[in-house]
Structure formats: structure tokens, C-alpha cells
Amino acid sequence: MIQDDRDRAILRILQANARITNAELAERVHLSPSACLRRVRALEESGLIRGYTMQLDPKAAGFPGTAFVMIALDQQGRASLDAFEGQVMKHPEILECHLLAGAHDYLVRVAYRDSADLERIHAEILTQLPGVTRVQSTLTLRTVKRTTALPV
């Protein structure tokens, strides 16, 4: 768990730059390197830190666009949801999948290389997921902001 503002400072810095050296991190939060490292390890052990990832520029990586897709299932039993979600996990084109409150639809975000690629993802992946009755895509014209940082 987060103990104090020192921990919060460490988390804010690491969220912005996960490859900072422990020595510099320690300096920025006014701790000795060893004390700082002990806190980071404790935060990792506690399960608060899920991991460290590299952020790519989507356009430069060949994914100029993403789309949001609303997906409705024909049934909402535990087994149906599990079957659907299990398949979702297998497709790297599906970046995110959220179960929404209300109509119990899924909101999915996919990355595609061009319009033909989006066609393929729609036809070969999304509509083939188990139990799907409705698939409605909305293209993203522009991503204004996309952070993985939480306001700790």
C-alpha cells in the first residue's frame, strides 16, 4: 500500500519515466539510494506496481488509427461472458475490452494498420467472437490525450 507522500512522489516519477535510475529517483525524492530502492521493492511486492512498459508512437509503429467498437452478446450468463472474454485475450489487435454498466455491452478498442486491416479485424475477429449479435465501430479521428498514469 501507499504509505505517505514520499511513496506518491516515487509513483508519479516512475509513471512518467520508468527507466530513471534508482540513484536519480532517490535524489529527486530526497532519499538515499538504498532507502529509495527499498520503497520501490515494497511497492512492487504489495502488488501496487503491475509492471513497466514501453510506450510506442502508434503512427510510427504502423498503426495510424484506432477504433472503438461496441459489442453486444446474445446471452449474459457467466459462461457466455467467460467464453467471449477468453477469446478477446487471445487477439493482440484488441487493445482494450471493458464490460459496461447498463446494457451489459462490451466496449473494445482495436488498433489497425489501414482500412483493409480494419475490415479484416471486423470480419475475421470481432464478428467471430462467441455469442456476438451486434458490432458497431466508431473511428477515432484523433487521440487528444492518452496516458496510463493515474493521479496518485
Add this chain to the structure above:
Amino acid sequence: MIQDDRDRAILRILQANARITNAELAERVHLSPSACLRRVRALEESGLIRGYTMQLDPKAAGFPGTAFVMIALDQQGRASLDAFEGQVMKHPEILECHLLAGAHDYLVRVAYRDSADLERIHAEILTQLPGVTRVQSTLTLRTVKRTTALPV
């Protein structure tokens, strides 16, 4: 730019674990440490790599829920969009903001600590953004998948 499958392998590994040492990364892609480091540096220079971030567990960090919010503006001129987006960038509670095709609405994702916090974000932030005419929130019951990794 990405040169070959070696580069792609490096990117896949770093997307999954940004804190791997250069020595281990080199071993896993069958390169010498110095050759591997040279490639990573080149990928960084090219702008493909946007940065390295730490992933927190949202629940453990005190953010049990996120919500998607559709926001419509009363005007769609360049100036209106810029004013809106400029304010969006200032609020850390707003994790993402996408301009959608079609009705030219924004889809925004916010993190909140509890229902009172969501109320506050709705009343004090979202409805106060410049030019907003309609704000419609949908809670996320469960996030099935959330990756920042692109399928390079």
C-alpha cells in the same frame, strides 16, 4: 523506423518489460549487448519509442473504477476544439480523450476514487470544460483487458 524482425522482437520484449537489462535483452534477441543497445538507441532517436512508463494496479492505487464519458460541444470550429482540448490536458483525472468520427463527439475516460469523486469530476470538471453541451457517463463494470502494447 523498424528495420527488421530483430527490431520487432526488441519492441515486443520492451513493451512487456521495460526494465529488462540490456544484457538480458541482447541475449533474448541473439545480439551482443552493444549491438542491442545501439538498436534501442536508434529506435528511441527515430521517435518510435515515446517513453517508458510504470503500470499501476488501479484498484490498489485507490481507483476502483473508470468511466467512459461522451462529450458534445456546441461548436466544432478549430478554436472551440483547441480550447476544449487545452483544458482536457490540464486535468489528470482525464486519462484519455479521443475525437470520434461521425457526430464529432469526444470520448473521454476518467478515473475516480468513489461515487462522490465521480460526481465531483462530472460537476466540477467535465461540465465546466469550454463549449460543452452534453455529458453522458457510462460506468465500467469490469476491465477485461487493458494493454498498451501494439501488435508489432
Add this chain to the structure above:
DNA sequence: TTTGAAAACCAACCGAA
């Protein structure tokens, strides 16, 4: 690709609150 100096890491230990 190899190498070696400099930097960073991190475990063991010490001291203060």
C-alpha cells in the same frame, strides 16, 4: 565484437527515532 572504466545496483550492516 570485445573490453575496461565508470556508473548503478543492492544486500548487509549501522544508527537514530
Add this chain to the structure above:
DNA sequence: TTCGGTTGGTTTTCAAA
């Protein structure tokens, strides 16, 4: 007892050969 600081051997980095 817990938390921060110090030390020193080990690992990693990275530029020169």
C-alpha cells in the same frame, strides 16, 4: 522495531579499441 544512511562487492552500461 522500523526506517533511513553508509559501505562495498557485483552487475550493468557504454564508448573506445
